[in-house]
Amino acid sequence: MSARCTDREASVIGRPHVDTRLDRYPGLRAKVEGMLDIIENAGGDVEKAAVAEQRVIDAIRDLGHGCWSAGRRSVSPTKTTDEVRHR
Numbered sequence: 001m002s003a004r005c006t007d008r009e010a011s012v013i014g015r016p017h018v019d020t021r022l023d024r025y026p027g028l029r030a031k032v033e034g035m036l037d038i039i040e041n042a043g044g045d046v047e048k049a050a051v052a053e054q055r056v057i058d059a060i061r062d063l064g065h066g067c068w069s070a071g072r073r074s075v076s077p078t079k080t081t082d083e084v085r086h087r
Helices: 007-012 018-023 026-039 049-074 081-085
Strands: none
Touching (some): 026 049
């Protein structure tokens, strides 16, 4: 294994730990913890991987819609669509 950092690893050096970052976003923390519960089968109700996979996909889709809605609310109404896309 190489001692060099990947681009992804280098991008996180110096940033706060993800747990610290999630503390600032309790709604996001709840959604991430919900996805972890699905993955870990915390409810004990998932016997097929395909069911768990679909639940995670649905949760990620819901998270994406929530992020997009929050992002639109934080954008100035005077900004153009192109300005919003290139944020």
